[in-house]
Amino acid sequence: xxxxxxxxxxxxxxxxxxxxxxxxxxxxxxxxxxxxxxxxxxxxxxxxxxxxxxxxxxxxxxxxxxxxxxxxxxxxxxxxxxxxxxxxxxxxxxxxxxxxxxxxxxxxxxxxxxxxxxxxxxxxxxxxxxxxxxxxxxxxxxxxxxxxxxxxxxxxxxxxxxxxxxxxxxxxxxxxxxxxxxxxxxxxxxxxxxxxxxxxxxxxxxx
Amino acid sequence: xxxxxxxxxxxxxxxxxxxxxxxxxxxxxxxxxxxxxxxxxxxxxxxxxxxxxxxxxxxxxxxxxxxxxxxxxxxxxxxxxxxxxxxxxxxxxxxxxxxxxxxxxxxxxxxxxxxxxxxxxxxxxxxxxxxxxxxxxxxxxxxxxxxxxxxxxxxxxxxxxxxxxxxxxxxxxxxxxxxxxxxxxxxxxxxxxxxxxxxxxxxxxxxxxxxxxxxxxxxxxxxxxxxxxxxxxxxxxxxxxxxxxxxxxxxxxxxxxxxxxxxxxxxxxxxxxxxxxxxxxxxxxxxxxxxxxxxxxxxxxxxxxxxxxxxxxxxxxxxxxxx
Numbered sequence: 309x310x311x312x313x314x315x316x317x318x319x320x321x322x323x324x325x326x327x328x329x330x331x332x333x334x335x336x337x338x339x340x341x342x343x344x345x346x347x348x349x350x351x352x353x354x355x356x357x358x359x360x361x362x363x364x365x366x367x368x369x370x371x372x373x374x375x376x377x378x379x380x381x382x383x384x385x386x387x388x389x390x391x392x393x394x395x396x397x398x399x400x401x402x403x404x405x406x407x408x409x410x411x412x413x414x415x416x417x418x419x420x421x422x423x424x425x426x427x428x429x430x431x432x433x434x435x436x437x438x439x440x441x442x443x444x445x446x447x448x449x450x451x452x453x454x455x456x457x458x459x460x461x462x463x464x465x466x467x468x469x470x471x472x473x474x475x476x477x478x479x480x481x482x483x484x485x486x487x488x489x490x491x492x493x494x495x496x497x498x499x500x501x502x503x504x505x506x507x508x509x510x511x512x513x514x515x
Numbered sequence: 516x517x518x519x520x521x522x523x524x525x526x527x528x529x530x531x532x533x534x535x536x537x538x539x540x541x542x543x544x545x546x547x548x549x550x551x552x553x554x555x556x557x558x559x560x561x562x563x564x565x566x567x568x569x570x571x572x573x574x575x576x577x578x579x580x581x582x583x584x585x586x587x588x589x590x591x592x593x594x595x596x597x598x599x600x601x602x603x604x605x606x607x608x609x610x611x612x613x614x615x616x617x618x619x620x621x622x623x624x625x626x627x628x629x630x631x632x633x634x635x636x637x638x639x640x641x642x643x644x645x646x647x648x649x650x651x652x653x654x655x656x657x658x659x660x661x662x663x664x665x666x667x668x669x670x671x672x673x674x675x676x677x678x679x680x681x682x683x684x685x686x687x688x689x690x691x692x693x694x695x696x697x698x699x700x701x702x703x704x705x706x707x708x709x710x711x712x713x714x715x716x717x718x719x720x721x722x723x724x725x726x727x728x729x730x731x732x733x734x735x736x737x738x739x740x741x742x743x744x745x746x747x748x749x750x751x752x753x754x755x756x757x758x759x760x761x762x763x764x765x766x767x768x769x770x771x772x773x774x775x776x777x778x779x780x781x782x783x784x785x786x787x788x789x790x791x792x793x794x795x796x797x798x799x800x801x802x803x804x805x806x807x808x809x810x811x812x813x814x815x816x817x818x819x820x821x822x823x824x825x826x827x828x829x830x831x832x833x834x835x836x837x838x
Contacts, residue, residue, distance in 0.1 A: 356619060357620075358708050359618075362566075383691065385694060
């Protein structure tokens with residue numbers, strides 16, 4: 309149970325103590341629920357009720373470990389519970405990288421968080437200052453960063469473009485301002501701004 | 516979720532459902548199987564330990580003299596009483612109710628098609644199930660495999676010699692589950708639902724027959740070709756979905772009373788609710804149930820398969836969350 313105690317202080321303000329996270333019985337599992345499994349926060353990706361006509365009921369869950377990214381299946385008995393995880397997805401603005409940590413800011417509260425290499429994963433390839441990212445916080449610490457599906461990044465290095473050759477096809481590597489290298493059509497030139505699909509890492513078009 | 520009033524099933528699906536119901540009724544009319552109705556609200560409940568009956572309350576006077584009744588989880592007991600009363604071949608399309616069974620393929624209130632054939636054994640009844648279901652879902656070539664062969668083929672287990680501890684070890688290789696249990700059938704069911712059923716997904720229609728005697732439920736038992744005691748029970752899986760469950764029915768009233776007793780014991784051991792068992796069924800068997808085979812089909816799932824959907828809410832107009 310999630311129990312909030314409200315205590316009135318002299319200043320007439322309220323202080324909330326959250327005692328513990330909710331414990332979810334398996335019949336309340338659903339996609340997107342965040343729970344603690346063996347000490348790690350996990351997200352339920354797929355939840356299926358399994359009940360043979362004459363057998364016991366189970367809930368079969370596909371889980372994603374939010375720290376390691378591993379997905380796997382686990383089966384829960386009908387009387388099992390899972391402890392909720394204090395995991396929150398927040399829209400934040402990317403500020404800068406100091407060489408070790410990547411810094412993000414909540415545009416509403418101006419609160420800042422710093423993500424380490426593990427949390428940032430491959431997302432650093434697509435980060436541009438002031439872009440909005442989805443930052444997943446566990447106990448208020450960033451554990452993963454999801455860049456926008458599409459980002460616009462400048463080409464900082466590529467072989468010279470072949471003018472008037474747009475129909476012929478073919479591709480070449482281009483280095484973007486974020487450091488990522490993507491395959492682009494031959495007509496792309498240094499200084500072009502490109503639209504990239506961050507989910508596949510593919511070039512989409514010139515922006 | 517702003518439109519909770521609206522039917523989840525597209526109207527064209529409901530039209531297909533209505534047409535399937537009409538085809539089923541025509542099928543049985545042609546074969547002179549009589550449609551019957553039996554009570555939904557009964558004085559006794561099913562004994563199967565893992566089926567939890569929904570209770571309701573009857574009051575002869577408003578708010579007074581309360582009596583507990585049970586929403587039937589299957590019309591089996593009542594239909595057998597009709598057979599013992601001399602009905603001949605009968606079928607029923609009715610609602611059945613089960614606590615807690617809610618998911619992609621489950622609705623706590625669902626539709627059951629159940630029928631009984633005096634003079635048939637379970638193999639003849641499998642033929643008839645195939646004749647009904649095949650054309651409805653456009654599938655031929657129903658395979659048949661014994662439970663023992665199924666386990667031999669799909670998880671390389673010899674059911675006769677395997678120990679519970681070995682079953683547990685094999686299950687743990689495939690399934691991550693916090694389960695401490697020395698009930699052999701629970702592990703077999705787990706392997707069936709988690710390891711074998713998914714492998715049946717691309718096998719079309721598969722009848723599994725000759726269940727372990729310990730999973731006989733209301734089927735009679737007999738010796739198979741190898742001399743092992745098996746239950747004359749079958750299930751039909753289509754595309755890995757459990758669709759039908761049938762028996763060459765137990766007619767021995769004493770054996771029936773004993774099985775009720777075993778189920779009560781198991782319920783007590785596992786801390787499950789114990790409810791009154793059906794003494795009228797035992798009395799009917801005592802008076803004489805004709806040799807017959809019977810089968811139950813989840814009608815919603817049949818429509819799902821006919822329509823090619825994996826979601827029961829696509830074929831039930833107003834599922835549980837919107838009931």
